Amino acid sequence: MAALSFVRLNLLRSKFFWHFVCFALFIHDQQGFAFAQEQGEIETFDLLMPNVLPKKAETYFCTPIRIDSDTDYYIVGFVPNATMETAHHMLLYGCEEPGSDEEVWNCGEMAVKDPSLRSAEPCKKGSQVIYAWAHDAPSLQLPPGVGFHVGGRSKIQYITLQVHYASVDRFVGGVRDDSGVFLKYTTIRQPKSAGVLLMGTGGRVPANSVEYMETACKINEDKVIYPFAFRTHTHALGRVVSGYKVSRVNRRDEWKLIGKQDPQLPQMFYPVANNLTLSKGDTVAARCTMVSNRNWVTRIGLTSDDEMCNFYIMYWTEGGDVLNTKHCFSMGPPIYNWSRNRLNNIPEDASTL
The missing domain is CATH 2.60.120.310 (Copper type II, ascorbate-dependent monooxygenase, N-terminal domain)
Incomplete structure (x- = not known):
């Protein structure tokens, strides 16, 4: 070779x-x-x-x-x-x-x-x-x-x-x-091409609070992707990061877990929780649950004293046709959340392991 x-x-x-x-x-x-x-x-x-x-x-x-x-x-x-x-x-x-x-x-x-x-x-x-x-x-x-x-x-x-x-x-x-x-x-x-979809947020975590940093994007490309691994990333305040496939059925959202993890554990790519596909019309959604005992506001940023909220989806497709979309970011709290994006039927355990 x-x-x-x-x-x-x-x-x-x-x-x-x-x-x-x-x-x-x-x-x-x-x-x-x-x-x-x-x-x-x-x-x-x-x-x-x-x-x-x-x-x-x-x-x-x-x-x-x-x-x-x-x-x-x-x-x-x-x-x-x-x-x-x-x-x-x-x-x-x-x-x-x-x-x-x-x-x-x-x-x-x-x-x-x-x-x-x-x-x-x-x-x-x-x-x-x-x-x-x-x-x-x-x-x-x-x-x-x-x-x-x-x-x-x-x-x-x-x-x-x-x-x-x-x-x-x-x-x-x-x-x-x-x-x-x-x-x-x-x-x-x-025969199968690998790709990564990175989901993340901006925003801030108020002092002494629990904050949900959320993002969601609809798949608009006429492709079928097969998630096989996920990875979570936050800094010190992250407690749970979860990602979902969301499908609209009779005006009601159906959520299926892609993966969920404590971001303080080794931040590796873990196998997905469910075998599923993502295709045109599906929504991918992610949440980082942040717990702050600090007496100051923590903002999204690059240093270890700042925060990050990232959920990575690693997937494969048949042939070489991976998604053109590589990133999915929201403005985060207090401007953006799932409810404001008209998502409903949100899982009650999205912030628990």
Whole structure:
């Protein structure tokens, strides 16, 4: 099988170098790799921070790789190389164009910035989340025959790794960091294409209160998607995050659980609660239940003292036709909630595990 070919970017110094990592993995009877195993070896590429030195807490760094556009690759698994003591969370973005041509840049919009580095978004064009990690979550293996199509004829020509360093205590004395993700991939075409729908909110949590941060979007594309995993993400105030498929039947909403979890547990991708499909006309809805004992208002933001409300749906479709819609965000409280979006028959246990 051909090696996965990437270019790390460092145009500022006019240095280009191909980074090849080609070695066969020993797969210990793991079902998620059964399809690829039958047809060829799975290989690994290490997408890691290039020994960076974050100097201030709440720093966000990004580093990109360019994928060989002459070969179609299919990512079938992710192995994190990080601990929660070092990285608050990590995201992998698929991009048509990266946010910068430099090897490393600041990529937290309102976060602390390293003045020696330029600032830019993770992607300049065609941004989509393909993987997320936090709280010492374990590896993720996709179901048999499912893969993220990258390089070649796909729209993902670059992958950007973003790492949020909430604390820099471990870097005192000049210790450097190579947190990141090992990508497991194959060149064998996978019959099912993987995608991620990210749901989230803006808004704020009042002092000493319980607040529901909610979002909902209708599927308007003529496609059928099959959710197989979900992930929740909040900071310190989150207690329960839940996501649902909502169908309108005789003016009454019918809710079916996609997934529900305590976001203080490892923030991995968990199997969905029910086997279901989402298609045109269905609504996807998510809620983060926040409990604040603080004497101040907490707003959605990038630092660990702020909050986030995210619900990720990882799904597959037949062939290569994933959703064009990658994100679903609401303004959050006090402006938006499910009832104002005319959703009814809301499950009474949406905020309990």
